[in-house]
Amino acid sequence: MQPMTPIVYVPEDSDFSIHNLPYGVFQTSSLDKRLGVAIGDYVLDLREAANQGFLSSLSSEYFQGSDFNPIMELDRKAWKALRSDIQDVVYGKTSESIKSHQSLLSKLFIPKHQVSMHLPAKIGDYTDFYSSKEHATNVGTMFRGADNALNPNWVHLPVGYHGRSSSIIISGQDIRRPCGQLKGNQEQAPHYGPTQALDFELEMAFFVGKGNALFESIPAKAARDYIFGMVLMNDWSARDIQRWEYVPLGPFGAKNFATSISPWIVPLEALEPFRVPAPIQEPKVLEYLERASDASTFDIHLTVSIQSNSMRKPQLICESNFRYLYWTMEQQLAHHTVTGCNLRPGDLLASGTISGKSENSFGSMLELSWGGSKPLRLEETQEQRVYLQDGDQIEIHGYCQKENIRVGFGSCHGKILPASPLT
């Protein structure tokens, strides 16, 4: 049997191979906001495909809106059937007429450079976990000293906090440097001003598919079916605001001004070939957090690069991997619902900063510059960085690769604009 080839050209190194087929919301100068799937350098217009009768597993009503919430609300069986329909379209199996019908082809597949992207879902609530042991230890050491770095609860539950959903933005949108209360160690009282410690956080996040009813809990072993797909995330943070405000109720203004996500939701199905064993957990977790016997996570390579205003090309500053995380997505979901908290389709649950053991795998400036004591050198321009400066652009990439199968997340990037303080 010959390997099938898609009916549009897909570069060999594309993040958006036929094995991926991620979901996003796009628009063009002539098309209003709608659902799409990325394939190579094209976007498949799902509304058009549905209206042509090519997505027969679901009523075409699901594709008339401008977010994926109604589809997320379905179950894994429905998602698989839709994915299969999409594969058939992309392989030209749906209809013989697709391949030969150039005007239909060009209505279905829109060149990526013609689209602008939007948030793929209405995000009801956003939760951020803190699931990298290395990151929690690093930050704990700097904020509270080595003796109190990792709190006793950390190994027993996936620590998390409720974030701000209104300020989740799509990759590419600029970030205004936030102002707030800052207090130096030597100062008697705080002052108002732009943060001097603006940071990125390398994260990934997943969208909840079908939700759970209020007062209903989902144990980790059953949680996989509630996960729709994953994106890259940058949880922009102001460390000086955070340090002053965070005791006792956690981060607030330090993290509520902007959180960027990549536009394409990679479905869990596309990640299946990249399952790897999850880290061993010791001490043993409570039963509701127990993982399936094939306790697994995904091998997702992650990189972060920085480019200042003066640089012509970005410089890699971090290489990490999603598999480093101690707590799995299923455990995060189980812990989130253990009290009976209801998750809704389109809710976003993020990993927390993903740091590894080695210094070049740390997922924030705070860790990379070790709280300012080891400034980063930008080779091209010989600039130094402790935290982000105005004009700096941070770009996160993520991909899975196994032999010649590649499934990528594209990019999550954003540029820092100068503050505009109240006068």
Added chain:
Amino acid sequence: MQPMTPIVYVPEDSDFSIHNLPYGVFQTSSLDKRLGVAIGDYVLDLREAANQGFLSSLSSEYFQGSDFNPIMELDRKAWKALRSDIQDVVYGKTSESIKSHQSLLSKLFIPKHQVSMHLPAKIGDYTDFYSSKEHATNVGTMFRGADNALNPNWVHLPVGYHGRSSSIIISGQDIRRPCGQLKGNQEQAPHYGPTQALDFELEMAFFVGKGNALFESIPAKAARDYIFGMVLMNDWSARDIQRWEYVPLGPFGAKNFATSISPWIVPLEALEPFRVPAPIQEPKVLEYLERASDASTFDIHLTVSIQSNSMRKPQLICESNFRYLYWTMEQQLAHHTVTGCNLRPGDLLASGTISGKSENSFGSMLELSWGGSKPLRLEETQEQRVYLQDGDQIEIHGYCQKENIRVGFGSCHGKILPASPLT
């Protein structure tokens, strides 16, 4: 001039006097979910009133939906005009035909016992502050000892955290006792089980009216125009879960399982007669938090009562007042947006537990029983309470009274159902 009388009967002691006219979403066995206004023992059907042409300040489209978000998105001028239209209807000034036309009257005014209430808005994000100095001091003393009770940041900024919007429910809905991780001081490791320290929190909250754009800040002096109206709130809390989980990122599962609000949003206009000076703040706050020269808050009497399964009538356990709060709503709003965080119409910002100085004004069981050391006695049945037991009902009331003008919030109540642990 004779005082005008409304065209429906309003009992003298009604919370829902002609001076109030609060907004809520109701339905009946024959009417679908729609917008209404409480007056005495009736609900004015705003959709019906608009369709009759009685609410001419706004297009009738605003009243065809089932939440107040589109109206919240307007500004104070529009809210005032609408309120004036509604006053005219209630006084029978809109049309001479109302008073004499019995079938029209009974279409417009629906007896309250026929309606069931729903959340009045789509709540995008929910934020809970911690603005009672007495409460923060009490909890801090019990959680961290008297020496670290009030953190240094507390007097400089209104401490708050992002809450969970999905589990905000309407007064009257039962609360399932949550399960989670608990760890006694003597235990080596946590165990899973139903909370043994289920608590209420006496709070009030306000709905954001028009919002602000991302990266735009609103100083306290300009914040009043962004507040649509207020409700009562009970932020149910599991103290044992909280104690184990809350360091370092704040409360999570301890508070995400249910938050009850009263169904009627009292507009800020209705509260104007009850303005009182706000507490003096020392040290001086930063400029963005500076209050208007008439720095004021509202004199809102608050009570909490408990009724166990065995009791025939509720027992009052707390008398507090909204005016005790150190930080005003305008300051909370200013601090929330100081980083550029965007608020959206329908967002909910809550006060935190409202405790006063005297022991009978403490707004939670944690404080009333002083962490369990002083159990409450339920007089009727001689039961004791440290925290809430299954079958207990907690009811919050709130009202303003000045001479013969009364503006009330009605009730926010909920009953505890037994836990249903994962097996």
